[in-house]
Amino acid sequence: MMALGCGLIAPCNAQVYPSTGTAWVLPGHWEAPLTTAALDTAEDVKQWEAQHADLVFGSMRDPSINRQMITIGYMYSQKLDCKPSKPSAWLSAAAKEAGVEFEDLYLHFANDTLLAAPKLSQGVDYLLQGQPLHQILLRDGNYATARYPLMIQPDDELILISSYPFDTLNIQAGVAPQVMQGIPAYRFSSPITETQANAVTSVKQNSGLKRSSGLARWQSVHADWQQQQGYWQGKLELNHPWRSSHASIDGRAINTGLASLQQGLQVWMVKLSWKVATKLDSVGFQPWLKQQQGALMIPGWDSANDINQDGYVSDSEFSTRKNQTASARFRHQARLIPAGHMWPGTCWYRVNFGNPKLNALHADWYAYDWQQQGLTGAYNDDMAKLLGNNQFVVNQGGLISELNTVAGGSEISRHYAEQMAAFLALVKQKTQTRWLAANISELNLWHYQGWPASLRHVMDVWLREHYLTPAMGLNRLYRYWDNFALAQQKDKSLIMASMKGGRSQRVPLLPAAWHQDITTGLALYYLFNLPQQTYYHSWNSSFYYGSGNTDEANWYRQGVPKNWAYQPSEMLAVDIGEPVPPPKGYRVVYWRDEFAGKTHTVKTTSSQFNGIAVTPANWFWLYRSGWGSNFPRHGVIARQYSQGLVLYRAMDEANNVSFTQTDPLRVSLPGDYQRVLADGTLGEAVRYIELSGYEGVVLKKAE
Missing domain, CATH: 2.60.40 (Immunoglobulin-like)
Known part of the structure; x- marks a missing residue:
């Protein structure tokens, strides 16, 4: 069991300023200052930040610096990216090692589901366009990333690497190719490093499951090619069950630079070859998602349709399927996607918190990741965005297999939140952190019905993003009692004072306006300051954080490091002591x-x-x-x-x-x-x- 926390993995520096703790939010992308002589290089800026805050929400991008501070990294436990990133890659490898079905880590629709999606994030293009994860061209014994268009020679081979199984190819070429399927074999060599394996405690305790699959051979498969409007569509008669393998060719690991493959992502591969020379413009998979006007159709999965239980609903099984409302051919096609409610450029799947074995591996990922980065803990973003109608507006279908309830309701969201709370408690148990945090902005957790008490109690720290603004007015102050209720639970809070709506927004070139907004923000923060429990952060009016330089939109001078500009370090250095009761004779607010x-x-x-x-x-x-x-x-x-x-x-x-x-x-x-x-x-x-x-x-x- 790994122990994390200030004083456990690293010594803590004394509080920087006398009357309050201070913090940064998502520092990074340091730049050399252009218009100040106080700091010369990007490294100077980074070192200055390391010396002028007690707490970091994010990372200093240096494990040694992280360990010198209280560094709360970033987590989003309720989602995994559609295009695999490091967490899903590590988890897929760990699940293979443990003999656990990785697909159980996702939630799935049980029937064909139409979700309202007025505007889809561009990140969904990875699925809508059937993009391979990676493509390798083999020519004259050399491996190279495929770049289109390609002039294919008869001896060339093209390896398609996919993060999910598929059965149909779409190819823009003069001639259709021959296809070979990658067949994995099981062997006793781990796809994850020894350091990673040490973090996967459930794997260590069950050495009998320490088996991993590598690509053993290629097997020819028949493809039914049909030419349609300038491209070939090929339905593949693949051998099933088609199990995942590691991204290796002829025993050689594929060094693509993709972090997901380097983390041991389990993949599915086919090899394409042509008997004659041809021009190749693109290769992709037939997408299963259907984008309609203002909506997204996600097919449902019902294992009853998979008669031989090989993980694939074949054409014959599909034509006679028992559940006509579920049209997914593979189970992964039914994963939940909060279609119209993702950040720009992202694509997410919702995580299943109902599988104890996968919950244990998922918690092991955070233990491993925090140890590698030198983190004290992490903060979970968007914790109000779960399974309710702020994420899923269901026009048709919507039944979730694992929960046997339709998405988009308050009850299922609350139940999911309780599962999430139990998972986060497991993360705390495995990591021994006391710095598990959540970003809630000004959300009052005693008012929000979708947030059960168990989810509130499992957290230690709260990020109150843009909580205070210069012109916030008295009415907001009157209702901000919840910060003091969280403090009574012995919780800690980062309270952000931003300049949204301040004088600097109306006269951005006036230095006095910026300094008055910052001063007002600090005074407002001191109304909420509780020593050893609250941390102050001063920011501009945007939600774009970082350590880069200012520009004409967010400071009166360009080229000044943002945190250096916004933190009133000299004012903070003045000791005003600790909060005390009001003087006698004055009316209480x-x-x-x-x-x-x-x-x-x-x-x-x-x-x-x-x-x-x-x-x-x-x-x-x-x-x-x-x-x-x-x-x-x-x-x-x-x-x-x-x-x-x-x-x-x-x-x-x-x-x-x-x-x-x-x-x-x-x-x-x-x-x-x-x-x-x-x-x-x-x-x-x-x-x-x-x-x-x-x-x-x-x-x-x-x-």
């Missing part, structure tokens, strides 16, 4: 919760809110417009620190442009304070301060 048609309120000094334990925030009013309601339309919220004070002036409404132009408001302070300026210097000691609309300030107690 209330939280407001509106849920299920009911409204609840409680003071921010409370430790309970509607039956939920919370850590007191201790916000109080330094100024407010009227006392007739607990929720004024305009005011200055404050929070006392042992050596400082933070303020935020706002109206209830967010992003009101006219309010940013309102006259400054002078408010009295509960003592003598010095304003912490953007460069870290302190203003003169004062007992009052002027605040413009949507402005936050950080103050240091005057000696």
